[in-house]
Amino acid sequence: MLNAKGVSKSFFGNKVLDSVNFDVRPGEVHALVGENGAGKSTLINIIAGIHRRDSGKIVFDGKEVDFAHPLQAMEAGISVVHQELSLVPSTTVAENIFLRREKRNGVGLNDWRGMNRAATDVFRRISIDIDPNALAGSLSVGMQQLVEVAKAIALDAKLIIMEEPTSSLSEKDTAELFKVIRDLRQQGLGIIFVSHKLSELFTIADRITVLRDGRHIATEGVGSLTRESLIRMMVGRNLGNLYPPRAAAIGDVVFKCENLSCFGAVRDVNFEVRRREIVGLAGLVGSGRTEAMRALVNADKRASGSFWLDGQPVRIEDPEDALAYGIVYLSEDRKGSGLFLSYSIAENIGASTFDRYADRFGFLRPSALRTRAKEFIKRMDIRPPDESARVINLSGGNQQKVLISKALDVNPKVLIVDEPTRGVDVGAKALIHAQIRDLAQSGIGVIVVSSEMPEVVGLSDRILVFRNGAISAELDNQNGEVTQETIMTHAVYQ
Amino acid sequence: MMNGLFHGLSRNVIVVQYIGLVTVTLATLIGFQVTFGNVLTGANLEVLAMNMVFEGIMALGMTFVIIMGGIDLSVASVYAFAEILVAKLMVQAGFPIAAAILITLIACSCLGALNGTLIVLFRVHPLIITMGILLTLRGINLAITDGHSVSGFSDEFLFLGQGKVFGVNLPIIFFGLAAAILGVLLANHRYFRQLYFIGGGERAARLSGVSVSRVKITIYMLSASLAGCAGVMAAAKYGAAHWAHGNLAELKAIAAVAIGGANINGGSGTIAGTVLGVIFLAVVHNAFVTSAVNPFWYDVVSGLMLLVAVSLSRFIALRNARAMLGLKQSKMDQLAAIHQH
Numbered sequence: 013m014l015n016a017k018g019v020s021k022s023f024f025g026n027k028v029l030d031s032v033n034f035d036v037r038p039g040e041v042h043a044l045v046g047e048n049g050a051g052k053s054t055l056i057n058i059i060a061g062i063h064r065r066d067s068g069k070i071v072f073d074g075k076e077v078d079f080a081h082p083l084q085a086m087e088a089g090i091s092v093v094h095q096e097l098s099l100v101p102s103t104t105v106a107e108n109i110f111l112r113r114e115k116r117n118g119v120g121l122n123d124w125r126g127m128n129r130a131a132t133d134v135f136r137r138i139s140i141d142i143d144p145n146a147l148a149g150s151l152s153v154g155m156q157q158l159v160e161v162a163k164a165i166a167l168d169a170k171l172i173i174m175e176e177p178t179s180s181l182s183e184k185d186t187a188e189l190f191k192v193i194r195d196l197r198q199q200g201l202g203i204i205f206v207s208h209k210l211s212e213l214f215t216i217a218d219r220i221t222v223l224r225d226g227r228h229i230a231t232e233g234v235g236s237l238t239r240e241s242l243i244r245m246m247v248g249r250n251l252g253n254l255y256p257p258r259a260a261a262i263g264d265v266v267f268k269c270e271n272l273s274c275f276g277a278v279r280d281v282n283f284e285v286r287r288r289e290i291v292g293l294a295g296l297v298g299s300g301r302t303e304a305m306r307a308l309v310n311a312d313k314r315a316s317g318s319f320w321l322d323g324q325p326v327r328i329e330d331p332e333d334a335l336a337y338g339i340v341y342l343s344e345d346r347k348g349s350g351l352f353l354s355y356s357i358a359e360n361i362g363a364s365t366f367d368r369y370a371d372r373f374g375f376l377r378p379s380a381l382r383t384r385a386k387e388f389i390k391r392m393d394i395r396p397p398d399e400s401a402r403v404i405n406l407s408g409g410n411q412q413k414v415l416i417s418k419a420l421d422v423n424p425k426v427l428i429v430d431e432p433t434r435g436v437d438v439g440a441k442a443l444i445h446a447q448i449r450d451l452a453q454s455g456i457g458v459i460v461v462s463s464e465m466p467e468v469v470g471l472s473d474r475i476l477v478f479r480n481g482a483i484s485a486e487l488d489n490q491n492g493e494v495t496q497e498t499i500m501t502h503a504v505y506q
Numbered sequence: 507m508m509n510g511l512f513h514g515l516s517r518n519v520i521v522v523q524y525i526g527l528v529t530v531t532l533a534t535l536i537g538f539q540v541t542f543g544n545v546l547t548g549a550n551l552e553v554l555a556m557n558m559v560f561e562g563i564m565a566l567g568m569t570f571v572i573i574m575g576g577i578d579l580s581v582a583s584v585y586a587f588a589e590i591l592v593a594k595l596m597v598q599a600g601f602p603i604a605a606a607i608l609i610t611l612i613a614c615s616c617l618g619a620l621n622g623t624l625i626v627l628f629r630v631h632p633l634i635i636t637m638g639i640l641l642t643l644r645g646i647n648l649a650i651t652d653g654h655s656v657s658g659f660s661d662e663f664l665f666l667g668q669g670k671v672f673g674v675n676l677p678i679i680f681f682g683l684a685a686a687i688l689g690v691l692l693a694n695h696r697y698f699r700q701l702y703f704i705g706g707g708e709r710a711a712r713l714s715g716v717s718v719s720r721v722k723i724t725i726y727m728l729s730a731s732l733a734g735c736a737g738v739m740a741a742a743k744y745g746a747a748h749w750a751h752g753n754l755a756e757l758k759a760i761a762a763v764a765i766g767g768a769n770i771n772g773g774s775g776t777i778a779g780t781v782l783g784v785i786f787l788a789v790v791h792n793a794f795v796t797s798a799v800n801p802f803w804y805d806v807v808s809g810l811m812l813l814v815a816v817s818l819s820r821f822i823a824l825r826n827a828r829a830m831l832g833l834k835q836s837k838m839d840q841l842a843a844i845h846q847h
Contacts, residue, residue, distance in 0.1 A: 062713070083715040098710025102774040103702050111703055112715045114696040121694040276831030279838060481838050505845050 013038050013202050014059065014090075014171055019068035021054055028054050031068065032228045034221055036171060036202040041193060043205045043217035043234075046246055047437035048407045051226040052206055056173050059204075060092045061085035073170065091164030095176040097156050101149025106131040108148050109163045134162045137199075138192045153297070154185025161192055172196065173204040178212060179435055182297035182463060183500070190216050208437055210239055211466060222246055247439045254442060255470035256449035258490065262473060263287030265323075266457040267339070267426045272317035274307035279481040285426060285457035290448065292472030292489070293461040294499050300481035301461050302344060305428050309334040309341045321425060335364060340419040344430035344461070350415045351403050358385035358399040361417045388417035392447060409433075409440025416447060427451060430461040445471055465496045477502040522826060523767045524782060531786045538793040545793060552675065556743070558762075558788035559677045560585065561755050562781075563736040565762040566681075566688055567729030569780045570698070571632075572763050574725055575705035575772025579636040580621055581733040582756040583643035588614050588737025589747035590647055593656035596663065603663050611734045617643070618730025622723030640756065647749035657746035667742025677739045684732070689777035701725065705772025761812045762787055790814075 018031040029051045036042045044052050057063040059070065061079030070077055072088060079085040082092075099108045106127040107114075115126040124145075131144035140158050148156060157177055164172045174193075178186045193203060193216060205217060213220055213234070220237060222229040222245040229245050243254075265284045272281040278300045285291050293301040307314035309331045319326050321337055328334045331341060343349045351360055362369055362381045369381040385399035392413040394406075403414055412432060419427055432448060433441045448471065452458045462468050468475055475487040477499055485502035487494045539545040564581045571578045588610050595606035617639065624635045669676050692698045700721055703711040712718050741747045760770075766783030768775025 082713050086715065092713075094710070094713065096710075098707055098714065100703050100706030100773060102706065103699070107699065111700075111711075112696075114699070116696070121690070122696055122699065124694075275828075276834040276838070279842065480841050482842070505841070 013073055015071045016055075016059065017069045017071075019055065019058060019070065020066050021058060021063065022066055028226050029058075029065075030226045032223065032226070034228070034231075036204060038170075038202055039197050039200045040218045041197055041203045041205050041216055043207065043213045043220045044223065045207070045210075045213065045220060045242070046223035046229075047439055048409065049225075050223040050246075052223055053175070054226075055223070056092065056175065056204065056206065059085070059171075060090055060173060062092075086167055086169075089168060089170035090173065091167050091169035091171070092173045093157070093160045093164055093175065093177055095179060097153070097160065099148040099151075099156050099159060101147065103148060104128075104144065105142060105146050105148055105151070105159055106144035108159060109134065109144075109166050111163075113167075130166070131162070134166045137165065138162065138195050140188070140192060152185070154181045154188065157181060157185070157189060158192060161189070161196075165196070169201070171202040171204065173206075175206050176208065176435065177205075178207060178209060180297075180463075183465070184296060184504075186212070208435065208441075209464065210242060210438070213242070214239070224248055243438055246437075254445075256446045258492065259288045259290070259449075259452060259473055262289045262490075263455065266321065268320040269308060270318045270320075272304060272307060273315040274303055274312055275315050277303035277312070277481055278307050278314070281483055283476055283483065283486075285459060287455050287457055288452050289473045290452050290458045290460055290471055292468035292475045293459060293478060294465060294468045294475055295478030295484075295503050297463060299478040299503065301476075301478040302430055303481070304478070305341055305430060305459065305461055308428070309339065311341070335422060338423060338425035339428070340422055340424040340426070341428045342415055342419055342430060342432075344434065346411060346415050351411060351418075353404040354402060356400045356402055357389065357394065357406075357414055358382050360403050360414050361385050361388055361421055363418055365421045384421065385417075388420070392417055393443060407437075407440070409436040409444065412436055412440070412444055413447070416444070416451075420451070424456055426457045426459070428459040428461070431463065432460060433462075433464070433467060465499055468499070469494055469496060475499065479503055479505070524779065527765070527767075527779075527782045527786055531782070531789050534793050535789050538797060542797045544796055550792070550796060554788050554792040555678050556675055557792060558758070558784055559675075559681050560736040560740050560752070561758040561762065562681050562784040562788075563677075563684065563739075564729075564733050564755060564759040565780050565784055566684055566777065567732035568756075568759045568763050569766070569768060569775055569777055570688075570692065570701060570725050571729050572760070572768050572770060573692075573705050573772060573775045574701040574722065575708065576625070576632040576722065576725070577636065577760065577770075578621065578726060578729045579633065579756045580617070580639035580643065581729060581759060582752045582754065583640050583647060584614055584617050584730050584733040585737040585740065585752040585755060586647050586747075586749055587617070587643055588734040589741040589751055590651055590656060590749065592738050593659070593741050593747035594650075596660070597656055597658045603660070607738055610738055611731055614734030614737070615727045615731045618727035619723055621730065622726035625726070626719040626722055644749065651747075651749050653749065655746040655748040659742065659745060664742050664745060667739045667744070677736075677743065680735065680739065684735075685777055685781050689781075692777050697721075702773060705769075705774075707773075758787065764816060765812070 014036040016032070016034045018033065019029055020027070020031050021029040032051065032055060034055060044055070046052050054063060058065045061082045061084050064078065064080065072090065077088060109131050110127050115123040115130065117123040128144040135142055138161065142151070142155055142159065148159065151159065161172070177189060181189065196203060207213060217234050219231060219233055220242065221231040222242070224246060263286050266287045267285045270282050273279055281304050295301045303312065306312045307317065310328055311331050319328060321339070326337050328337070328339070334341065352363060358381050361384065366376070370376050382399050388394065389397050389399060394410050394413045403411055406414065429448065433444055436444065448458060448460065460468070460471055469489065469492070472489050475489050475494055476483050477485040477487065479502060487498065535545060544550060564585065567581065568578060591613055592606050592610040595601040595609060596603065621636055621639055625632045628635070666676055671679060700711070700716050703714065703716055704718055704721060708718060740751060744751070762783035763775060763780050764770055765786055766775065766779030768779060
């Protein structure tokens with residue numbers, strides 16, 4: 013139904029797509045993979061009419077097309093479910109679905125009842141149960157994602173492009189989304205599925221196309237591919253073992269948390285972290301793992317909780333206190349609350365430690381900051397290796413490395429990282445995992461919160477599973493034998 | 507089940523806020539009536555209503571602008587400009603009333619178009635653009651009148667500001683009608699519903715096919731036109747046009763919208779909320795002024811009113827958030843209790 017041949021595109025003389033071929037058949041899920049910067053987004057944006065191609069040919073539904081505007085692509089039957097959700101929280105679900113195509117009553121005003129009915133029809137078509145009259149903001153992220161899909165279907169889309177649709181979904185919501193995707197495939201729609209999560213591709217995709225550095229590397233049926241061969245094609249080299257080896261000798265307890273509660277989110281959480289140990293926090297989204305860490309540093313006001321650092325009781329009234337003790341929390345929202353995007357790498361790394369780079373009159377010594385930043389750039393392999401580069405221009409993986417550097421500059425005793433590799437490609441992922449292990453090895457106690465179960469299993473020495481705001485299981489993973497199934501049985505009520 | 511729960515609650519947040527606003531307004535009214543006994547008189551109620559009505563009309567337009575994530579500071583000088591222009595057209599150029607008003611309103615909507623076009627073209631924050639227009643236009647108002655007021659209107663024109671229909675002042679009727687019509691349109695018309703999408707996420711709105719630039723320009727035109735209507739009626743009410751009229755009206759209009767529960771960053775707000783905000787400001791203001799001895803406290807009262815009102819809505823929002831958490835907590839406790847065994 014879609015056939016793109018020899019599509020090329022340059023930005024500012026930079027060739028980002030070099031005669032790429034790509035096609036989608038009706039009733040197929042075609043996955044598009046590649047590292048960040050491989051050209052996936054550009055290709056998708058061209059198909060959806062957001063960018064225009066420089067050369068090449070795209071045939072959709074038997075006609076050659078060259079969309080100048082996303083609206084034209086939509087009218088032709090191509091819809092995109094973008095990575096960032098675009099629903100407006102204060103409007104209803106039905107209104108979001110029918111934006112720009114509202115049903116009207118006799119006097120030209122919106123026919124809310126008609127729109128609700130039509131929305132219900134769409135939901136029935138993909139067998140999901142959402143109240144069309146609910147405010148979009150009251151839905152969970154997973155439900156909002158399904159509403160986005162419903163929006164595409166209501167447009168009578170024949171081809172739906174999904175950009176990282178599962179990046180902020182829990183396992184349960186992901187399963188729900190996959191059910192819907194399979195339904196759509198059955199109905200003969202074509203689906204382009206972009207994801208960094210390789211395990212998903214093998215569950216949902218029929219064919220996989222790999223892009224690297226703007227070039228088409230391969231298109232193959234999912235049956236003839238393995239995880240390893242796919243990664244090799246994506247990064248152009250063997251990555252070796254995906255996860256770093258575990259700790260040789262775990263030390264004594266560095267941090268202890270007792271009776272941590274947060275009203276409406278966390279119930280009586282107790283745990284310890286040892287030196288040289290990585291503790292993984294697993295659980296469904298909303299199970300309280302992120303909430304517990306936020307309550308720990310009192311970013312969200314907690315109801316109770318006592319903490320010991322190196323055996324001494326400590327009082328943590330706000331994240332600043334935690335920082336002073338060497339307890340660093342790296343938020344899952346690295347762009348919103350972790351990094352200063354329009355500042356340089358050096359300024360970001362020194363953001364929590366500015367005092368150290370000032371002379372005794374309080375004036376900043378830029379050279380000291382630059383020297384320190386250079387050390388981190390080398391240690392963390394940040395690219396571009398230029399301490400004055402603005403963080404906004406860095407890839408997600410490199411931004412994460414800057415964020416970790418910023419935390420390290422505090423000389424932490426305990427490092428809490430929330431979703432360390434969300435939206436990061438496989439190459440950078442492995443590097444970040446290795447860095448986290450190195451940090452633990454240097455004597456820090458590390459807590460990793462992640463919604464990706466393979467990451468929790470691959471990285472952690474010990475796993476705490478959260479359910480309903482409390483820890484439901486503590487699993488020893490020293491020899492890496494905990495399975496995802498074991499975690500799941502503790503993550504949900506049986 | 508979960509969805510239904512939060513769905514109901516998040517709508518209630520808005521309703522509770524309105525109820526809170528109404529309660530405080532009524533309490534103030536009654537409290538001052540009991541203490542001073544001169545608030546709930548026909549004459550005072552008229553003063554009370556007329557005191558804020560022009561800012562109220564501007565606040566209606568401001569609601570639209572704020573919902574789409576913008577702000578319009580220029581309304582105050584557009585208002586004064588409308589006064590002066592309509593006055594000059596009638597008194598100095600001899601235009602008939604209808605023609606003078608029509609030309610004035612067209613001129614005002616052109617000023618709004620200028621606001622919108624500059625904002626869309628330069629992609630500069632509307633605060634800066636509309637402040638530029640506010641200051642420039644205020645200077646023009648001063649220059650073209652040499653600082654004097656323009657007066658000498660016909661009785662027919664004065665009726666627009668001072669006349670009554672069924673015992674209600676014309677500007678108040680205008681405010682009521684405009685609020686009702688604009689309220690229905692904002693709540694139910696597809697064109698105005700787009701504002702929520704622009705304010706909620708401009709990029710997403712654009713990708714969904716909303717012509718953001720066009721909508722923005724027309725909404726700034728609407729805001730300026732409403733300010734123009736207010737200005738025309740104000741000239742009639744005061745019997746004179748003066749460049750300094752409406753000073754700081756833009757801030758009062760914004761305050762009314764904010765008190766009415768709209769998010770100043772865009773994406774939410776209603777006309778009903780704004781109307782409640784206008785009434786609240788009018789009542790509190792009047793209550794203080796009728797009881798206070800020294801009229802120089804006027805501005806202090808205005809400023810404090812805004813702070814009190816905003817803390818109030820913040821307090822209500824916090825209490826609602828807490829109630830929401832309480833529901834979650836009890837759900838969690840229930841679940842845990844069920845699976846204890």
